[in-house]
Amino acid sequence: MLPPEEEIFVIGAGAMAEAFVKGLTSRKAIRAQRLMVVNRSQSDRLNNLCQTYGVQAASWEQVENARLVVVAVKPANVGEVLERIRPMLHGQPVLSFAAGVSIEWMSSVIGGASPVIRTMPNIPVAVLEGATAVSFGPGTSWTDKELVRYLLGQLGEVVEIDESLMNSATAFSGSGPGFVCYFLEAMEDAAVRLGFEPETARELLLQTVVGTARTLREWGLSPHELRRRVTSPGGTTHAGVTVMEESHLRGIVDKALGAAADRSAEMGDSYK
Structure with a gap:
């Protein structure tokens, strides 16, 4: 848990901001009263966060006293937010959740006043089972890195990567839940076409996914290894996998992730 006198300043009150707040408060990583939250608009969202989690509505000037500043707004709004807080920055790290927006560009907007940390969480952070990729910008101290790893770790798994891989992480991990759901x-x-009621099909399907993921993790297997174990020659799984291979599913997935990574890069360029 953070020292009781330290505050974290969160800019934004959307889904990602709420997931961050929920993770920290439910895991008691910080006292709720030390989470300061401000939102550019939609005061109802901010009020809901305060009432649900006990965090404090803040003024922009309070950025100056924060131990960490979290930018949890849409990528198109990052520049405006950074411009607004730049006068209050004096070395406290800035953590961004914005897809496609580079560390170099964010650092330039704030004039190098603080180290910038770029992350790409995915939607399961909302239930504290997320995967978050993180890249630390120049000047980030060891202490700040440990703090960020600790905080993000309340939301699920954290993996440090080189920023050059961040657009790929956006495609693979950030957009991954959407691809899995598709x-x-x-x-x-x-x-349903095989005769199941939708509710029954979903119940079986979700447990199959959850159980498979848990088996992979607890047995320490790769997806390829587990698939081979459950695919008997001439069996039902073999029949289905054969159709997927003949339909070039791997190539489709490869193209989908490539398109998502390219779009992440394009979005980052367009926001500058």
């Missing part, structure tokens, strides 16, 4: 949609629809 595949699950197709499986659910197919199950």
